[in-house]
Amino acid sequence: MSGELEQMYQELILDHARTPEGKGDPSVHPFTHHELNPSCGDEITVGITVTNGAIAGLAWEGDGCSISMSSASIMSGLVDGITREEALALIGEFREMMRSRGSVEPSEALGDAAAFQNTAKYVMRVKCAMLAWVALEADLKASA
Amino acid sequence: MSGELEQMYQELILDHARTPEGKGDPSVHPFTHHELNPSCGDEITVGITVTNGAIAGLAWEGDGCSISMSSASIMSGLVDGITREEALALIGEFREMMRSRGSVEPSEALGDAAAFQNTAKYVMRVKCAMLAWVALEADLKASA
Amino acid sequence: MPTPLGAPLRADFPFFQAHPRTAYLDTGATSQRPETVIAAEADFVRHDYAAVHRGSSMSTGEATSVFETARERVASFIGAGEREIVWTQGATDALNMIALGIGDASVGLGGDRFALRAGDEIVVTEAEHHANLIPWQRLAARTGAVLKWARVDERGLWTIEGIREQVTGRTRLIAFAHVSNVTGQIAPVADVVAIARSVGALTVLDACQSVPHMPIDVAALGVDFAAFSAHKMLGPNGIGVLYGRAELLDELPPARTGGSMIKVVTMEEATFLPAPNRFEAGTQPVSQVVGFSAAIDYLERLGMDQVAAHEHEIGQALVEAVVRIPGVRLVGPAEGEPRGALVSVTVDGVHAHDVGQFLDDRGITVRTGHHCAQPLHRALGTPSSTRASAGVYSTRDDVAAFGAALAEVRAFFGADR
Amino acid sequence: MPTPLGAPLRADFPFFQAHPRTAYLDTGATSQRPETVIAAEADFVRHDYAAVHRGSSMSTGEATSVFETARERVASFIGAGEREIVWTQGATDALNMIALGIGDASVGLGGDRFALRAGDEIVVTEAEHHANLIPWQRLAARTGAVLKWARVDERGLWTIEGIREQVTGRTRLIAFAHVSNVTGQIAPVADVVAIARSVGALTVLDACQSVPHMPIDVAALGVDFAAFSAHKMLGPNGIGVLYGRAELLDELPPARTGGSMIKVVTMEEATFLPAPNRFEAGTQPVSQVVGFSAAIDYLERLGMDQVAAHEHEIGQALVEAVVRIPGVRLVGPAEGEPRGALVSVTVDGVHAHDVGQFLDDRGITVRTGHHCAQPLHRALGTPSSTRASAGVYSTRDDVAAFGAALAEVRAFFGADR
Numbered sequence A, B: 001m002s003g004e005l006e007q008m009y010q011e012l013i014l015d016h017a018r019t020p021e022g023k024g025d026p027s028v029h030p031f032t033h034h035e036l037n038p039s040c041g042d043e044i045t046v047g048i049t050v051t052n053g054a055i056a057g058l059a060w061e062g063d064g065c066s067i068s069m070s071s072a073s074i075m076s077g078l079v080d081g082i083t084r085e086e087a088l089a090l091i092g093e094f095r096e097m098m099r100s101r102g103s104v105e106p107s108e109a110l111g112d113a114a115a116f117q118n119t120a121k122y123v124m125r126v127k128c129a130m131l132a133w134v135a136l137e138a139d140l141k142a143s144a
Numbered sequence C, D: 001m002p003t004p005l006g007a008p009l010r011a012d013f014p015f016f017q018a019h020p021r022t023a024y025l026d027t028g029a030t031s032q033r034p035e036t037v038i039a040a041e042a043d044f045v046r047h048d049y050a051a052v053h054r055g056s057s058m059s060t061g062e063a064t065s066v067f068e069t070a071r072e073r074v075a076s077f078i079g080a081g082e083r084e085i086v087w088t089q090g091a092t093d094a095l096n097m098i099a100l101g102i103g104d105a106s107v108g109l110g111g112d113r114f115a116l117r118a119g120d121e122i123v124v125t126e127a128e129h130h131a132n133l134i135p136w137q138r139l140a141a142r143t144g145a146v147l148k149w150a151r152v153d154e155r156g157l158w159t160i161e162g163i164r165e166q167v168t169g170r171t172r173l174i175a176f177a178h179v180s181n182v183t184g185q186i187a188p189v190a191d192v193v194a195i196a197r198s199v200g201a202l203t204v205l206d207a208c209q210s211v212p213h214m215p216i217d218v219a220a221l222g223v224d225f226a227a228f229s230a231h232k233m234l235g236p237n238g239i240g241v242l243y244g245r246a247e248l249l250d251e252l253p254p255a256r257t258g259g260s261m262i263k264v265v266t267m268e269e270a271t272f273l274p275a276p277n278r279f280e281a282g283t284q285p286v287s288q289v290v291g292f293s294a295a296i297d298y299l300e301r302l303g304m305d306q307v308a309a310h311e312h313e314i315g316q317a318l319v320e321a322v323v324r325i326p327g328v329r330l331v332g333p334a335e336g337e338p339r340g341a342l343v344s345v346t347v348d349g350v351h352a353h354d355v356g357q358f359l360d361d362r363g364i365t366v367r368t369g370h371h372c373a374q375p376l377h378r379a380l381g382t383p384s385s386t387r388a389s390a391g392v393y394s395t396r397d398d399v400a401a402f403g404a405a406l407a408e409v410r411a412f413f414g415a416d417r
């Protein structure tokens, strides 16, 4: 087994994929967005409630590979309670890391999402990791 | 000037192109056929009268390059008065020579049409030389 | 003596020289190309390149004859007449050309015999590749025709009875794949053609997964149209074939219009050449045609009977390699039954993309996803599957590597816990 | 220091190594390709070949990023956004894609803003290449729209007044060539765009003879759509570009449907991706895209300003070489007026095919015929003409050889007697 695969599928990621956080009925929240990766059929719906400019609640449901599911799970933990602006900035940082093919070092703020740095080396998997984040971004924009 | 070009454009061919034989109003004959070479716009109409199984009259009109015009002219002289079967056979021989890229030696029967043996080397000009012959062939088939 | 296929051919393929340890099991998507094909194309461009079919110069003449010679080669390769072979961008383009042409016929732009009226029926199967499904959906939407389909069972298989149930006196066309790119099912072509003929319907064969892998005689099969792509049969990208019976092709309206396919053009209207040229608008991919011709040469040297025998063996080996792995579900025909040289599986608890990533890490190139067959996957109850598909250069070692790696997938992702 | 164009570039082109004495004056039909383009394509196939956009494997990933990088290159080359560049088989395919898409919109298959109604008008010029004429004729026939055109004069030239006379409040689309492939006339794009905008009509620019030869900024030009082919700009056959403003492309119905362009497919219907992918059905010509990208690199290294300057010089030299030959008639703009790097002539008493044969014998490759512009030639009063067209590798020696040979044509055929 090459080390590369294990760097991509760190225990952290596989654990989140198996027992995801933040899963729930997104439709209880006022802002929901559905995102689909047409090349593989992965899909996710992220719902949020924004109170006083901060994310006061989040739930998602989806079906997909371990990268997209664990990414949604890790994201849920990171954005809980932070402001719209902070969340948008975080999404921007995550996107930048994912688009860098692994060359951009994750910032502190990305927390456990730093685990996807190795995924960024695999062009075809970047969309998987981004799926939940793109859905959240759409929610945040709609909530503005 | 390479010899090749002069072999293709023999004086015989250029003379026929300048002062073509058999030109006239094809519509005075009962069988007429119009043939077009779409790649260059050359066109010809050949009209014939068949009496007792032989070509009793022929006239053609057309517009095109020296190869197509001289070929029509030379053909007119060759087929005058011969039987349908002889004419069809002659067309077959001419076609065979033209398709051979110059490798098939012309038979006696082809007479002056032998001059087109060198044209056969130029794939793009074969259609020019064949134009009148194809029209005559259609007339003969219609007259059967 | 027959050429032994598999490993001995690898020396002919630069890809395998560059990637000696790769088990390339993705020929169903696109094949690798022998050096003869790559060099034929490049050398043609270096030395003999000139546009085809326009003008009178010598070099144009040479290019034109190369082009037409290739057409004869492909025609004889599939038992067609020369005038029955239309160059297209690929199979997708070819299938669209038929559907769009029928659409044009239906609005009075020529080829009346093809015109569809509201209530006429088009029949396909639920297993079709999107390229042999969406064009018919769109044609139905354009004309008011009704699209019907034979359903697949839980293994993705359709039956001739399923077709028969859909066909009525209003059926005008039946389109189906010769070999499914997901299940590997081999269609009973003769039976479908018989049903079609009994109601006067046309048949369209998606031959993408058959022409590269077995001897094909379109005239013997009796289909009206067929489509396939060069890039799945050792040839270049960007070139494919629309086969059609000559009398049909001469009448089908050309959906794509432009230069080199016309007789007379005025500002008001245009008349078109007979087939095949009427479908070949614009500058044609002549260097790709040269490469395609070299690919046909290569396959003919191997002998299509040999190819079919080799791939039958690999196909069965692929099935054997997967059926006994716990948690792996085989799609398509059961062990021992005829199938194309490919196998698709789903892995319990592991998403196909993760399976693919794992195999890729082991140097095994397979394809994961819906394979352009979403309805089929919906019927299978999964959004995606993992497919291994073989070609002339595939070996039992490739199959063994695939089987061994597949057996470890669930443990790696903890799906066996 | 600017790169000197013409002769010094010949070493880069295998064609000129193989044919050192040929004066290749047929770039308007198709260009020769530098070795970097040929090798980029062949090497890609040898080492990195894998299908694009399907599946998750590493090698597929590499191929995909090559593909998208090339798209960015082409986009920046013409001042477009990345999403505004659609890969097509060539310019003909691109123009058909627009016309067929509008046809689909007109029968309610999406993109309502494009729908044409009976009596709506499409305006073209009488000088158009068949690829920018017949698709509009067919679209008009499909929808009941009316095709109108600006006439040309006896030299084959149209005027902006000619366009203005045709345009009315019902005009929905104006399609025209940036540079005519026969006359070399350069269209007043800004004026046509202004007229189109004043009535809310779309503009379609046939940029086949401009993008290869001058710096182009589609955004600055303000056209809605444009089309061109790689094979006329040092690139491979079988690949071209449809440019469209992003908001238009996202809504135009895709005429060609199949794999890789869909979002969700059921047996009943399909939804499509946004642009550009919605127009890229089926396996894409990825190696050709790689070659095209190398061609753009080559042109950018030369600098398009340099290219335009060089070709302006050659274009004027071509005119000077022919205007004083007795019995030779110049088509298009007069001496000294702006024109593309090409010249078409008719020779009194000698058919264009014979002219071409004579020149060919002298090692001068030109193009003869109607150049896919029959209506224009009808207006010129001749079925065919002889065209010499230049590229980055063309030299004053080529022009001199052409002029000298042309001066002898009438004597050889006895037309001066």
Ligand SMILES: Cc1ncc(COP(=O)(O)O)c(C=O)c1O
Pocket: C259, C281, C282, C283, C284, D028, D029, D090, D091, D092, D093, D129, D131, D132, D177, D179, D180, D181, D206, D208, D209, D229, D372
């Ligand atoms: C002005 C013009 N338009 C359209 C075309 C068609 O381009 P293609 O044959 O590459 O599709 C050409 C070239 O033949 C052209 O010169």
Ligand SMILES: Cc1ncc(COP(=O)(O)O)c(C=O)c1O
Pocket: C028, C029, C090, C091, C092, C093, C129, C131, C132, C177, C179, C180, C181, C206, C208, C209, C229, C372, D259, D281, D282, D283, D284
């Ligand atoms: C069964 C089948 N039909 C159609 C296609 C489409 O072929 P292409 O993408 O070469 O146009 C494919 C391959 O992707 C296929 O396997």
